[in-house]
Amino acid sequence: MTDFTEPRFDHPPRSMSQRLGAILWPSFFSAGVATMVFFAFVDPLALRDMTFPEVSVTRELGYTIGFFMFWLATAGSSLFTWILLRPAARFNKPLPPEK
Amino acid sequence: MSSKHIPVELVDAGGNSFYASERKIYPRDVSGRFQTWRKIAVVVLLGMFYVFPWLRWDGRQAVLFDLPARKFYIFWLNFWPQDFVFLAMLLMIAGLALFFFTTIAGRLWCGYACPQTVWTEVFLWMEQWTEGDRGRRMKLDAAPWSRDKLLRKGSKHALWLLFALWTGFTFVGFFTPITQLAARAPFEWGGWETFWVLFYALATWGNAGFLREQVCKYMCPYARFQSAMFDRNTLIIAYDPMRGEPRGPRKRGMDSVLERARGLLEQSTAYDYVFRAAHHPTAADAAVQARGGTAIADVGLKAEPLPKFETEQLGDCIDCTICVQVCPTGIDIRNGLQYECIACGACIDACDEVMDKMGYPLGLIRYSTQNAIDGKPTRVLRPRVFVYGLLLLSLCVGWMWGVGHRSPLIAEVLRDRNALYRVVADDQVENSYTLKIVNKEVKAQQYRISLLAPHDIELSGGSRIVDAAAEEVLTLPLTLSADDDVEGKNKVTFVVESIDGQARQEVPSSFFGPVE
Numbered sequence: 001m002t003d004f005t006e007p008r009f010d011h012p013p014r015s016m017s018q019r020l021g022a023i024l025w026p027s028f029f030s031a032g033v034a035t036m037v038f039f040a041f042v043d044p045l046a047l048r049d050m051t052f053p054e055v056s057v058t059r060e061l062g063y064t065i066g067f068f069m070f071w072l073a074t075a076g077s078s079l080f081t082w083i084l085l086r087p088a089a090r091f092n093k094p095l096p097p098e099k
Numbered sequence: 100m101s102s103k104h105i106p107v108e109l110v111d112a113g114g115n116s117f118y119a120s121e122r123k124i125y126p127r128d129v130s131g132r133f134q135t136w137r138k139i140a141v142v143v144l145l146g147m148f149y150v151f152p153w154l155r156w157d158g159r160q161a162v163l164f165d166l167p168a169r170k171f172y173i174f175w176l177n178f179w180p181q182d183f184v185f186l187a188m189l190l191m192i193a194g195l196a197l198f199f200f201t202t203i204a205g206r207l208w209c210g211y212a213c214p215q216t217v218w219t220e221v222f223l224w225m226e227q228w229t230e231g232d233r234g235r236r237m238k239l240d241a242a243p244w245s246r247d248k249l250l251r252k253g254s255k256h257a258l259w260l261l262f263a264l265w266t267g268f269t270f271v272g273f274f275t276p277i278t279q280l281a282a283r284a285p286f287e288w289g290g291w292e293t294f295w296v297l298f299y300a301l302a303t304w305g306n307a308g309f310l311r312e313q314v315c316k317y318m319c320p321y322a323r324f325q326s327a328m329f330d331r332n333t334l335i336i337a338y339d340p341m342r343g344e345p346r347g348p349r350k351r352g353m354d355s356v357l358e359r360a361r362g363l364l365e366q367s368t369a370y371d372y373v374f375r376a377a378h379h380p381t382a383a384d385a386a387v388q389a390r391g392g393t394a395i396a397d398v399g400l401k402a403e404p405l406p407k408f409e410t411e412q413l414g415d416c417i418d419c420t421i422c423v424q425v426c427p428t429g430i431d432i433r434n435g436l437q438y439e440c441i442a443c444g445a446c447i448d449a450c451d452e453v454m455d456k457m458g459y460p461l462g463l464i465r466y467s468t469q470n471a472i473d474g475k476p477t478r479v480l481r482p483r484v485f486v487y488g489l490l491l492l493s494l495c496v497g498w499m500w501g502v503g504h505r506s507p508l509i510a511e512v513l514r515d516r517n518a519l520y521r522v523v524a525d526d527q528v529e530n531s532y533t534l535k536i537v538n539k540e541v542k543a544q545q546y547r548i549s550l551l552a553p554h555d556i557e558l559s560g561g562s563r564i565v566d567a568a569a570e571e572v573l574t575l576p577l578t579l580s581a582d583d584d585v586e587g588k589n590k591v592t593f594v595v596e597s598i599d600g601q602a603r604q605e606v607p608s609s610f611f612g613p614v615e
Contacts (some may be wrong), residue, residue, distance in 0.1 A: 053513060085325050089557075091323055091438040095331050095469050 010087045027074035035067040120282045125423040127233035131448025140211040152272040199487040201328040206315035218307035229255040267300030308535035312428040331469040338433045340369035343416035355459035378402035387423040389431035422446035508602035510595040526583045534575045538567035545598040552591040556581040585612035
């Protein structure tokens with residue numbers, strides 16, 4: 001009979017820079033690809049005209065906003081994945097003592 | 100070269116690879132106070148889901164998210180794309196409400212209201228009707244295929260499938276008028292309607308039938324960050340180790356520690372026993388294979404085996420493991436607070452039943468705070484409760500005020516993009532605009548359109564009155580004209596007001612004359 005209560009191997013927490021890198025870099029890459037594909041078909045100025053026509057936006061600003069919006073979305077997704085992949089032991093800690 | 104010993108260990112092949120798939124959990128059926136509340140929650144919440152689309156209001160479907168028309172109807176309210184801010188606020192209110200209630204009473208959401216819990220509960224009922232309770236289900240799964248197994252499994256899946264399809268149909272009924280959807284079912288459904296009915300049915304069937312607690316443990320973000328809202332004054336499902344430890348079976352007739360000389364254990368001793376018991380499980384504990392051992396896996400701490408206790412030394416926990424058997428996430432609550440615990444209270448009901456049979460006072464496992472378990476006073480009013488509460492209250496009030504004071508009229512002006520201005524005969528300059536008027540009310544309206552402008556800029560054709568049917572969007576071409584001595588950019592304001600005086604919108608824009 002296997003003893004399932006034996007704690008399993010947990011990787012020790014990685015350094016902050018490794019964590020940030022693993023979240024920001026893949027999302028940056030995906031955002032770059034998404035931006036290229038998206039703006040290959042959609043003109044930022046046409047997009048402005050159908051959303052906020054009063055705002056003066058140049059194409060460059062449109063591309064920039066588009067890229068950062070994509071990055072925000074992909075980085076959010078990467079962050080989510082990181083949280084879900086953390087081992088249970090990181091969450092199962094006693095409640096902090098009262099001050 | 101150092102001769103460091105590398106601890107290599109053979110992982111046995113008995114399904115215990117580190118990559119083993121999750122063992123199936125067979126929650127044992129239980130009844131009691133908390134299970135009654137959960138059943139009520141299931142009936143109320145699922146009742147709302149299945150009944151709401153069928154209700155009528157003012158001759159239309161009471162709750163309808165009409166995506167093609169970009170309009171949402173919720174009883175007496177209707178929302179337009181311009182009301183998006185209220186939807187965003189509603190999400191914030193939902194989030195804050197979650198924080199507020201979690202801080203005070205723990206994971207109420209998970210135990211009672213989460214669709215995952217609620218639908219899983221219903222699927223479990225159907226499983227119990229067809230396959231029986233925990234023991235019979237385990238036996239059935241282990242048994243070879245037979246007529247009986249085929250019948251039981253088949254009828255379970257038939258029930259699940261019917262229920263899932265009805266769920267998918269209801270879901271689509273929130274977006275397409277459900278009476279029409281029912282009348283056209285299923286062969287006259289459009290491609291997308293069919294797709295979403297099947298997709299939602301499949302998701303329900305998969306999540307509530309198969310994934311179940313794994314959604315909570317591996318897919319849910321809330322399970323992972325709820326601890327940020329917990330403190331020692333938050334209500335949790337808690338086992339009282341001071342009373343319960345050391346655990347062990349005993350003959351009937353011995354009194355509870357609350358009525359015996361032994362009394363409650365000292366805290367550090369009690370928690371040490373829990374720690375050691377978790378690492379050296381008794382045969383009974385090992386047999387139910389509780390998960391969540393990591394809760395007490397302090398790195399570097401070695402758990403010594405427990406000594407053999409005399410009967411008089413035993414605490415009130417008889418180590419019947421029923422609390423583990425009823426747990427829908429398969430943990431052992433005696434190991435303390437764990438993120439896997441969805442606070443359903445099944446273990447409380449189960450333990451109370453056992454305590455009752457033993458003639459012990461109830462509440463060895465109870466809904467309590469860490470402070471109360473540790474014999475300290477609990478504070479309900481804490482700074483975070485006030486912060487969350489005030490934010491929640493102000494958002495709710497703001498939302499209600501905002502929804503109540505929405506303008507029943509939307510007016511937007513778009514300048515003609517092709518030409519800044521146009522010089523026409525008689526030394527006049529003209530600018531063209533498109534005026535969009537949205538009558539958000541469900542009754543017809545008349546609007547007067549006029550202009551506020553400097554110099555002698557005029558609305559060609561003068562002020563006028565237009566008719567708008569209920570919920571109609573009007574698009575009107577307008578022209579402003581002025582003498583050509585009007586130069587550069589001039590501010591103008593279009594005024595749209597309803598004849599009954601209930602709504603008025605001023606829309607600023609610009610009039611361009613020749614430059615230089």
